[in-house]
Amino acid sequence: MLMGAGGGLWYVQHLKSENEILTLNNAKLEGAVAEQQAVIEQQLRDIETKTDINKQLTENNAKLTADLNLANEKFNKINASGERRDIGNLAVNKPKSIERIERKREQQRARCFEIAQGSPLTEEELNATKKSQINAECTNLANPNYVPY
Amino acid sequence: MQNALILPILITFLISGCASTKQLEIFTKEVERMPLDLELPPVETLEQVNLIIVTSENQEEVFAKMKEQNIDPVIFGYSDEDWELVTKNNVRMRNTIVKLRAIIEAYKEYYEPEEAEGKNSIIKSGEFEPKSFKNDED
Numbered sequence: 565m566l567m568g569a570g571g572g573l574w575y576v577q578h579l580k581s582e583n584e585i586l587t588l589n590n591a592k593l594e595g596a597v598a599e600q601q602a603v604i605e606q607q608l609r610d611i612e613t614k615t616d617i618n619k620q621l622t623e624n625n626a627k628l629t630a631d632l633n634l635a636n637e638k639f640n641k642i643n644a645s646g647e648r649r650d651i652g653n654l655a656v657n658k659p660k661s662i663e664r665i666e667r668k669r670e671q672q673r674a675r676c677f678e679i680a681q682g683s684p685l686t687e688e689e690l691n692a693t694k695k696s697q698i699n700a701e702c703t704n705l706a707n708p709n710y711v712p713y
Numbered sequence: 714m715q716n717a718l719i720l721p722i723l724i725t726f727l728i729s730g731c732a733s734t735k736q737l738e739i740f741t742k743e744v745e746r747m748p749l750d751l752e753l754p755p756v757e758t759l760e761q762v763n764l765i766i767v768t769s770e771n772q773e774e775v776f777a778k779m780k781e782q783n784i785d786p787v788i789f790g791y792s793d794e795d796w797e798l799v800t801k802n803n804v805r806m807r808n809t810i811v812k813l814r815a816i817i818e819a820y821k822e823y824y825e826p827e828e829a830e831g832k833n834s835i836i837k838s839g840e841f842e843p844k845s846f847k848n849d850e851d
Contacts, residue, residue: 610823613822613823614823617819617822617823620815620819621812621815621816621819624811624812624815625812628808628811628812629808631804631808632801632804632805632808635800635801635804636801639797639800639801650793651793651796651797652792652793652794653793655766655768655793656768656770659766659767659768659770659771660766662766663764663765663766666764666766667763667764670761670762670763670764671761673800673803674758674759674761676807677757677759677806677807677810678756678757678758678759680807680808680810680811680814681754681756681757681810681814682753682756682814683756702804702807705811
């Protein structure tokens with residue numbers, strides 16, 4: 565009888581300890597699920613950020629390509645008499661004035677390189693709203709507040 | 714004598730029977746890498762160069778002026794067509810710098826958001842818009 569009681573007691577103790585282990589395991593699993601959920605959420609946020617960055621870079625690259633097209637357009641501009649602008653012809657006829665313009669442009673080009681490298685815009689550049697105030701070489705970069713008219 | 718031998722053996726069995734094997738717990742802790750946090754190079758200021766337009770008409774005048782200013786009378790030149798190409802190449806190089814900077818900043822923003830936060834970006838949405846020069850007479 566005593567043996568039976570002892571065995572019963574042992575069995576109950578064993579069940580209690582098993583139950584404790586299962587409770588702990590359950591808590592661990594719940595923790596693991598929460599961690600996995602956090603990982604999934606982080607991955608979703610990463611995907612979103614990556615998509616945003618890619619979109620922004622693609623848009624900016626398209627704008628830079630447009631900038632190059634504008635440079636091309638400047639040299640092939642059609643004048644009032646329907647002729648293509650010929651800088652060579654202009655330089656032959658007005659060497660001094662073309663020299664002056666190109667020297668100014670060269671300074672502007674140098675400034676464009678500085679801005680491209682990350683040089684902050686000056687107040688003058690930020691406030692430029694007239695053609696005479698803008699950097700004609702890289703208006704998109706240098707004069708964000710300039711609206712063409 | 715026999716009991717003295719059996720009893721310890723039984724106790725040993727009893728104790729070992731009650732003992733349960735503990736589960737191994739493996740802890741994995743992620744160690745974050747130190748942010749590289751490299752600074753971009755300082756802005757390089759370009760030297761100012763003077764352009765000279767030389768035509769068949771003004772060549773003598775140009776060389777005479779150069780001699781006057783103690784400049785060697787020699788010109789490293791481009792034709793008008795090549796000057797156009799040089800100008801466009803400049804735009805291409807500038808665009809490449811802008812693109813590379815934007816990529817570096819995007820990487821920094823993605824992998825080191827706290828370090829990148831608040832730093833000036835060359836390209837911000839809405840700040841860099843293409844403009845038309847169709848009406849620009851300059």
